[in-house]
Amino acid sequence: MKPAVILISATLALSAFASQQAHAFGQLGHRIIGEIAQNNLSESAQNQINALTKGESLAQMSTWADEIRSDKNWYHSSPWHYVSIEDDETWDTVKRNPKGDIIQSLEKYEKILKSDKVSEQDKWEALAFYVHFVGDIHQPLHVGHSHDRGGNSVKLKWFGDDTNLHSVWDSKLIEHQKLSYTEYTKFISRIAGKDIKEWEGKSYYDWADESKALRDATYKLEKNRDDQPDLRFQYIFDHTATVELRLQQAGIRLADKLNIIFAK
Template sequence: MKPAVLLLSATITLASAISQPVHAFGQIGHRIIGELAQNNLSPTAQSNINTLTKGESLAQMSTWPDEIRSDKNWYHASPWHYVSIEDDETWDTVKRNPKGDIIESLERYEKILIDPKTTKKDKWEALAFYVHFVGDIHQPLHVGHSHDHGGNKVKLKWFGDDTNLHSVWDSKIIEHQKLSYTEYTGFIERISDKDIKNWQGKSYYDWADESKALRAGTYELEKNRDDQPDLRFQYIFNHTPTVELRLQQAGIRLAEKLNVIFGQ
């Protein structure tokens, strides 16, 4: 391949990577949520879901919506993974993306899952997206500021390596624990009945409002001696409880929703 073509190809690849939002909670985070939800399904819901997925677990299918993002047939789904709203905006005043957003997508896929006329193929896709988006909406930066693309434009260092704020909340805090998704689920699934009761019965807008309220704290950045954002152990210590709370809430709420949808 000629040098000019190589340069053009590299430029296009880089531009594509920059324009694509980072995946919420990463593979491990989404699988934790799926595993936690699976462990809290009713027997009826579990049986009906197994029939649809042919035994594929929620953890397995939870990452499919990220895996297809490089497929041009699914480029239109990119806006579905997040919603942008500023601090002084409300859901009545914010200008929503006409191409869809995460709240619209959760509402749409819930209707598809409930509809008895939905084909098995469409229902499987709807379930995979639904599982994934329940995780996405609980990541604070997926209910983000439009000016910095949910923290994607906030460049910083993670233990000295270049990254961005969104990536830290997607995966780096979770991956720092060096646990598999099943181990991590086991560590955080001791949840009181009181907490479960308090978390259930909320709307998608309530979930989004929680993320919106939490996101200000994500910008409290640890700095190095050169006064550059360089996140290390203190940031992990400060924010791991929030990350784990959102994983727990997403898993419990996903189970709650699926128990209703597949509980008949």
């Protein structure tokens, strides 16, 4: 049994179904990112990660950080999945959450992964969180407005069914393609070398700025005849390219970071 799995209580097991329903993006989008990253790891990183995870893939472990949120022992981790910043704020002026945010968490877990003085269990947890948070920060609404909770308070319809804007970007735009995570990964894995070079080497703040720049477009909602926001094929057509770009960038950047961390 993997060291970190011991920490997951029986309560989590009983609530697994509810957790899966609440975190559908973790079921597909995070696994796509993990699979892209796995396919771009160096031999050194691959070997060290396999030893740490006992052969569990990045795609498999990518959902853990969402699944544990059903366990009361991990309720405190919820703010780590996002950061709030308004359009007119900068990273120098914004008031950061004292309970932590996604940028602080990425910095924290990168340090743990680089350390030779932590337990195997702590390092496994750090890797699981890190894999997940690299994905989250590339979703535009995880660098969101505090007043609408990153689009969670923006109620709308998806093909006539009630939902919210954040859920559309977490899961529905990806799930609409009706592909498994391995199929989706194959569909979007043809990435030009020049793009890879352009994406690599940027900071966590750069990644967050990209999401911040993209989020305004997510609020341009398709409406039905009654002038109600009811997202359908036009919204999918308008935003699928952005979703797939962010999946690609997250996967490539995750591999790049892990190749550096596990270079020795």
